[in-house]
Amino acid sequence: MLPLLLLLLVAGFYGYQWWQERVDRAAARARLIADAATELDKPQPDRDRLSSLMARLTRLPDAATSPELLALQAEIELLRGRPERADEMFLGIATSPGATPAQQRLGARILLRKSETFAGDAAGWTGLLEQVLAFSERAYSDGRDAADLFRAWQAATRLWNPRKRELAAQLAQAHPDSAEHRLVALVDDFDPARDATRVADLFADFATAPYEVHALRTAVTLQKGDVPAALAMAERDLNLAPGVPGIRYVMAIVLHACALASKEGSVDRIRFADRRDRQLDWLEQRAPADEPQRQQWQKMRAVR
Numbered sequence: 001m002l003p004l005l006l007l008l009l010v011a012g013f014y015g016y017q018w019w020q021e022r023v024d025r026a027a028a029r030a031r032l033i034a035d036a037a038t039e040l041d042k043p044q045p046d047r048d049r050l051s052s053l054m055a056r057l058t059r060l061p062d063a064a065t066s067p068e069l070l071a072l073q074a075e076i077e078l079l080r081g082r083p084e085r086a087d088e089m090f091l092g093i094a095t096s097p098g099a100t101p102a103q104q105r106l107g108a109r110i111l112l113r114k115s116e117t118f119a120g121d122a123a124g125w126t127g128l129l130e131q132v133l134a135f136s137e138r139a140y141s142d143g144r145d146a147a148d149l150f151r152a153w154q155a156a157t158r159l160w161n162p163r164k165r166e167l168a169a170q171l172a173q174a175h176p177d178s179a180e181h182r183l184v185a186l187v188d189d190f191d192p193a194r195d196a197t198r199v200a201d202l203f204a205d206f207a208t209a210p211y212e213v214h215a216l217r218t219a220v221t222l223q224k225g226d227v228p229a230a231l232a233m234a235e236r237d238l239n240l241a242p243g244v245p246g247i248r249y250v251m252a253i254v255l256h257a258c259a260l261a262s263k264e265g266s267v268d269r270i271r272f273a274d275r276r277d278r279q280l281d282w283l284e285q286r287a288p289a290d291e292p293q294r295q296q297w298q299k300m301r302a303v304r
Contacts, residue, residue, distance in 0.1 A: 010237075011093055032056055036072045040079070043207040050076050067093050083114040094135065100141035102295035108135035115158070116211065122285045125243055129155045129163055133163075140171035146171065154210065157187075158245050160288050179205035187212060192223035211237065215246040222254055227261060230254045245283060256300050267272040273304050 014111035036053045039045050054076045063069050074090035077083075087110050093099060094107025108131075115128040133155040140148035149171050168184045175181050179202065186198055199216045203209045214237045219302035222230035234251040240245050262269035280297045287294065 005107070016271075022299060029060060031117075032060075033068065033072065036076070040075050045079060047080070050079060071103065074106060074110060078110055078113060083110055083117060086110045087114055095131075101139045104135040105139035105143075105145075105148060108132045108139060108148070111135070112151060112154065115155075116243045118243040125286065126159065128157050133159070133161070144173035144174070146178040146180045149175070150178075150184070150210075150260060153180075153184055153275070156214070157212075160245075160291055183210065183212060186216065190216060190219070192219045196224075197221045211241045211244045212246050215244070215250040218250045218254065222250075226252070227257055231258060245286065248279045248282050252266075252276050252283070252297075252300065255279065256303065270304070277301060 030052070030154055036050075036057060039049055039053060056067055056072065057063055057076075060066075060069060063073070070089050070093060074086040075087065077086040090103075090110060091107060094103050094110075096098060099107070111128050112132045115125055115132065118128060119127045120230050133152050136148045136152035139145070140152065153164055153167040153171060155161075156167055168188065171178070171181045172187060180203065182198070183202055186195060186202070195216070195225055199213065199220055202213045203217070206213065214233070217236065218233040230249065231254050234247075234254045237244075237247045238251050255272050259269050259272035259276060262272060280301060284294065284297065
């Protein structure tokens with residue numbers, strides 16, 4: 001019996017060690033996931049901290065297969081300014097038949113940012129925003145979060161989709177005190193000579209101001225007569241978000257003002273007009289044929 005007892009003791013010892021190591025690994029994994037989620041929930045996450053967390057997440061055995069881990073990695077990549085990488089990681093999960101509203105919410109955030117930086121053709125850009133609209137509405141139906149409804153409005157507005165009016169009315173009714181509603185209401189009735197304070201307030205209301213707010217700020221700056229500052233703002237925003245129609249439109253207006261301020265027939269005037277027309281080309285390739293703004297765009301083109 002003694003050898004058998006010794007064998008059982010040794011087996012029990014190693015079995016306990018295996019079990020304890022498994023418990024420790026599970027606890028460490030849970031702490032890492034919680035730490036990453038906590039950092040991502042902050043208004044301004046620490047980039048260095050996120051890099052450290054990302055390195056640890058990728059070392060987990062199921063880093064490339066776990067939806068939970070892939071979601072965290074995709075969020076970190078999104079904050080790093082890599083929506084294409086986040087898309088590669090997570091879109092398969094967000095578009096799967098069993099995707100949860102939370103997964104589709106993340107998918108919408110990724111695709112919205114991807115559309116903002118998209119350099120491809122109009123069809124590809126339209127497809128991204130249509131998916132954002134669908135994902136955001138599904139997410140909103142589950143959580144009733146104003147951010148989801150606002151994201152749907154952004155997609156519809158950028159697509160010149162008539163549903164933007166319905167979404168704006170829904171946002172006003174369900175979330176009248178939200179920053180998202182205040183922005184939508186301002187866009188619907190914007191006067192750059194009157195609304196400078198409202199625009200400045202919106203920058204404070206959002207942790208990260210949507211590009212619609214950036215476009216309004218540039219318009220206010222141009223209205224004040226500071227054309228060089230307006231041009232610098234428009235160029236910076238265009239570099240960051242070339243796929244946002246509002247950014248393109250304001251850029252065209254600023255360049256139009258620069259052309260008008262240049263001597264007729266001068267090289268500068270021609271250069272500004274050519275740059276303006278490239279923005280209008282982009283808009284015309286995406287706007288509906290019956291879009292009323294096309295008439296204004298044609299009048300702008302007539303100035304050379």
